[in-house]
Amino acid sequence: GENVEQHPSTLSVQEGDSAVIKCTYSDSASNYFPWYKQELGKGPQLIIDIRSNVGEKKDQRIAVTLNKTAKHFSLHITETQPEDSAVYFCAASIGNRDDKIIFGKGTRLHILP
Amino acid sequence: DGGITQSPKYLFRKEGQNVTLSCEQNLNHDAMYWYRQDPGQGLRLIYYSQIVNDFQKGDIAEGYSVSREKKESFPLTVTSAQKNPTAFYLCASTHNRGSYGYTFGSGTRLTVV
Numbered sequence: 001g002e003n004v005e006q007h008p009s010t011l012s013v014q015e016g017d018s019a020v021i022k023c024t025y026s027d028s029a030s031n032y033f034p035w036y037k038q039e040l041g042k043g044p045q046l047i048i049d050i051r052s053n054v055g056e057k058k059d060q061r062i063a064v065t066l067n068k069t070a071k072h073f074s075l076h077i078t079e080t081q082p083e084d085s086a087v088y089f090c091a092a093s094i095g096n097r098d099d100k101i102i103f104g105k106g107t108r109l110h111i112l113p
Numbered sequence: 114d115g116g117i118t119q120s121p122k123y124l125f126r127k128e129g130q131n132v133t134l135s136c137e138q139n140l141n142h143d144a145m146y147w148y149r150q151d152p153g154q155g156l157r158l159i160y161y162s163q164i165v166n167d168f169q170k171g172d173i174a175e176g177y178s179v180s181r182e183k184k185e186s187f188p189l190t191v192t193s194a195q196k197n198p199t200a201f202y203l204c205a206s207t208h209n210r211g212s213y214g215y216t217f218g219s220g221t222r223l224t225v226v
Contacts, residue, residue, distance in 0.1 A: 043217030105155035
């Protein structure tokens, strides 16, 4: 069945450095790739998403890249700040349906002072 | 403001009792979802509904039941048949079409004693 793998499961970076989280997906028909940030005790929030007809998308300090051939996509956070500490989930649509997505297992990001 | 509301935030129940978690949205979203989150397990889909009066089982539906009598509401009942019900439960919603992503509620933490 469809699968999304996410690495690493835990990531610690010094404040001000960059963080990269990587995901791979199995369904070659997937065309929608959202990223969510979950703070402690809260629900996940959509922070950025990308469609398969775009290779890269940027929003201030965060960017997502997509390699459809390799079925890889990544989240890049630059100039990390303490408030970036959270759990991040990648996801991929099942086929071309935006209303059915499958999540990775999450990456716990720690920003070190 | 539009949003998705889960209640209560914390819930304690005795073993063997059924309990119902509430999820209401005023976003005019068509599809609604219930996820269970355990430490290190990511988000696991329990049930989802793409239209009123219809719903489908997710990956871990055993011991749970849902109803979708109104577009705005998608309550989840955790039955006594669920072997390990203590967890963080998340409700989400989205449009059936278009790249809107999921909107999540703030979650209900259920503890069974």
